[in-house]
Amino acid sequence: MRRTIVILATVLLVLAGSAAGWAQKLTDQPGYVPLGQLDLFPQDKLSVEINIEGALLSLIAAGAKQSEPEFSSLIAGLKGITVQAIPLKGVDESLVRTKIGRTVHWLEDRGWKSTMKVRDQGEETYIYLKEIDGKIAGLTLLTLSPGDEAVVINIVGRIDPAQIGRLSQSLNLPHLKQVPAPAPGKKPEKPEKPE
Amino acid sequence: MNRHQHDPSCHEALDLIEPYVDGDLSADEASRLRSHLERCVSCAAELELATRIQSELRALPELDCPPEVLEKVRRAGRGEVVPFVPRSRTTGLRIAAAAAMLTLTLGGGALFLSLQRQPAQPSPEEIAQATQEAKIALAYLGKVTRRASMDLREDVLQKRLIEPAARGVSRSLGGPQKLEKER
Numbered sequence: 001m002r003r004t005i006v007i008l009a010t011v012l013l014v015l016a017g018s019a020a021g022w023a024q025k026l027t028d029q030p031g032y033v034p035l036g037q038l039d040l041f042p043q044d045k046l047s048v049e050i051n052i053e054g055a056l057l058s059l060i061a062a063g064a065k066q067s068e069p070e071f072s073s074l075i076a077g078l079k080g081i082t083v084q085a086i087p088l089k090g091v092d093e094s095l096v097r098t099k100i101g102r103t104v105h106w107l108e109d110r111g112w113k114s115t116m117k118v119r120d121q122g123e124e125t126y127i128y129l130k131e132i133d134g135k136i137a138g139l140t141l142l143t144l145s146p147g148d149e150a151v152v153i154n155i156v157g158r159i160d161p162a163q164i165g166r167l168s169q170s171l172n173l174p175h176l177k178q179v180p181a182p183a184p185g186k187k188p189e190k191p192e193k194p195e
Numbered sequence: 196m197n198r199h200q201h202d203p204s205c206h207e208a209l210d211l212i213e214p215y216v217d218g219d220l221s222a223d224e225a226s227r228l229r230s231h232l233e234r235c236v237s238c239a240a241e242l243e244l245a246t247r248i249q250s251e252l253r254a255l256p257e258l259d260c261p262p263e264v265l266e267k268v269r270r271a272g273r274g275e276v277v278p279f280v281p282r283s284r285t286t287g288l289r290i291a292a293a294a295a296m297l298t299l300t301l302g303g304g305a306l307f308l309s310l311q312r313q314p315a316q317p318s319p320e321e322i323a324q325a326t327q328e329a330k331i332a333l334a335y336l337g338k339v340t341r342r343a344s345m346d347l348r349e350d351v352l353q354k355r356l357i358e359p360a361a362r363g364v365s366r367s368l369g370g371p372q373k374l375e376k377e378r
Contacts (some may be wrong), residue, residue, distance in 0.1 A: 050328040168337030
């Protein structure tokens with residue numbers, strides 16, 4: 001009798017866990033960063049705001065399968081993409097810098113691994129990766145270019161660094177004219193090797 | 196036959212209502228009760244209530260008593276000791292059925308919540324827009340990492356990896372003096 005109950009309870013727990021996992025939300029994913037809760041940038045001043053998740057990513061992957069197989073393969077593994085950019089003109093830059101620093105601490109406190117940190121002439125760039133069982137489950141990039149723009153990117157899901165690097169290097173959209181270009185003669189002072 | 200036999204008091208009439216509803220009264224008793232009810236509103240109301248209760252009870256589904264329970268009752272009635280059986284074959288099945296119901300409820304609930312959360316099917320234009328936005332996100336990433344990696348290549352790699360490596364080679368080939376000169 002007891003054995004039967006134990007077996008049934010185990011089966012139930014497994015099934016309930018599967019059901020819960022099946023219905024898992026983006027916010028439950030380990031690579032997700034709650035940018036809204038962290039209040040990184042003032043929402044009314046965002047120049048770029050991208051939020052793509054769930055079924056829409058699957059549809060993007062399906063649509064690009066024939067024409068852009070690598071892009072499709074990358075997107076198929078993702079659970080969410082969030083981008084926020086804010087022009088720094090007319091904004092308290094020190095406040096944004098403080099919030100970026102706070103977000104960096106938030107990430108480090110939660111086990112995100114620093115992959116790149118560059119601080120140079122006021123410009124700051126951070127890339128953090130979240131690893132689960134040796135696989136990358138999330139990527140977060142924060143960058144601030146003084147007098148120009150601050151950007152945060154959170155990519156959630158199964159990420160192949162080589163693939164995302166290769167693909168991101170190949171994309172060069174006209175929209176990116178707004179992205180701050182490197183200042184001439186700039187030299188980073190404190191780079192870090194990937195952990 | 197006296198008046199009391201022909202015209203029962205309310206007290207007596209109330210005792211006759213239940214058997215009347217059940218059809219257990221004799222024709223004479225039933226006739227006497229009807230005669231009383233024609234003149235007594237409160238007893239007539241009691242009859243109506245008893246009739247309604249009976250009809251509602253009859254409308255309830257009949258429940259079958261499991262044969263093993265009936266058998267135990269019969270044996271108990273005969274004075275036999277009925278042993279307590281902690282586990283029957285049906286117990287496991289009942290637990291399994293309960294587990295299945297619970298699982299279905301959990302799974303159904305999760306499915307329902309998931310479906311509730313799913314937005315409407317996006318249009319092709321919305322998918323195209325989202326595709327463009329995904330590319331913009333990746334391109335942003337590429338732009339920033341490209342910029343950083345260029346800086347790293349030009350400055351960091353040169354100063355921190357290539358030059359120290361060259362100095363190490365010089366040291367091993369030319370000795371400390373040559374190294375001092377380079378410095």
